[in-house]
Amino acid sequence: MRRGQQRISHQSGHGFPSYAPSNARRIVCESVKGYKWIRKQWLQVQYNDRQFKRDCLWKHDMSTQPKDVSQVPEEFLSENVEALSTEEDQMKDAQWFASGEPFRSMHVNNPWLRPPVGGNGVPATRPDGSLSEPFQCPLYDAGRSAEGGGLNGTPYYDTTVPRKHNYWKVFDDLPVETKDINRARRDLQKYGYCLIEDAMSEYQRSYMRDRLDEQARAERECGLADMSPHFHIMWTLVNKGDCFAKCIEFSPEWVQGGPLIEQLNKELLGPGHYAYSFASNIARPGSYPQNLHQDSGAIHPIQTPGAPVLVNTVYIMQDVNEVNGGTLVIPTSHRLVSQTTPGEEVGPLPPAVNVEAKGGTVMLMDGRLLHGTGVNHTDEWRYIMTNSNVKPWMRQQENWQLSVDPEVLENASDKLLQRMGYFSSGLLEIGSYSGPKTTLAVRLALDEGKYQRIRSMSSPVPDDVKEGLTIHQMKRRIDAARAAKAD
Structure with a gap:
């Protein structure tokens, strides 16, 4: 209903629209057609009422808005x-987004970077989800791996560890x-990477x-495993x-090399870095x-030559090499790509080349480094964990605002909450009352089904409405805490 349109009473005491004909009940009784007419009119009243409520939210006169496209300036169409x-018209500084660089030329000039799909006449089928039969990667030849990894067009994955590779062993x-x-x-x-021994x-x-x-x-047994051709x-x-x-x-307590690892993350990312994700990459047999x-990749194609925006902390849970x-x-x-x-x-x-390290090692890896999961040529699963940390202005890959169990949140230290993004969230309904504790309180209230948001209101606001708002309750507690601290 537009501004100035008369609002009609919903219904009479008998449940019929107040404007329905006086013989409406007889029509309903005598004619299905009459019933359908009244039903149509009644639904129209409900629609008008909803439209009226929406229009009441506008704070300006709707009559001033353009009624049709002819009133919109032609420059805005x-x-x-x-x-x-056109491409020629667009700003030159932004056109490189469409160029596909630096990745287009990287793959043109290094075609061996592409994973094979039955290439060179060798039949190859990606894993279909079966866990019993290992997938035999095409073109793998341990005898030529010392000269592989992309040299002379060899596949990038057909390689070995640095100390055995003819190109890298001289370094x-x-x-x-x-x-x-x-x-x-x-x-x-x-x-672009380092290996922390016995971390x-x-x-x-x-x-x-x-x-x-x-x-x-257990997750595979339940059919809930996130499986790919590369890993679980x-x-x-x-x-x-x-x-x-x-x-x-x-x-x-669980990473004895933690202080050293944290210091290196802080030096690369600055203070306040937080976790982008923390997952286990389990390479399947014959991956x-x-x-x-x-x-x-969250900022691609932008490159940051001065410093990374992401650092991986890779927990190596068993000995790794070119075989597994x-x-x-x-x-x-x-450096080669980012600069x-x-x-x-x-x-x-x-x-x-393949990383070679003992179980218990932690690898720190610059997020700009080109890397990937190697082929597991064994019949055993290969386990690592990867904790990616990023600048605090980057959006996290894992949605910990929703996925973390309430019990974990209730027992979490401030440091864990900060790393999971609870100290870096956006503003709530009152900016000056938004912060780590309010974000956590809102999440827990949501879990309990008790979170009441500020919705469309008009003055005067009933006390019970105000008292029921979650942000009002939090504001009252915060004000009391601030007053107590001031005293």
């Missing part, structure tokens, strides 16, 4: 905007397992490895054991190779 937005300063923070810093900056104690590693295996088996990826680990929550905090990629699918990396690629200017092409890249 979509067809005219489109006609003046005597490639990352190796270390407890020296300065060596780790150098490796991260120069090669997990044997007890920490074996306990979490067993917990992962138990959880993964197990999300929301924070709900699946306190040990995993402690990993997000880098707590020495299909994963396309090499950057994990900073140690993570594939192209050392130095974090291109917008629209600039990427030339030939160095070959890929």
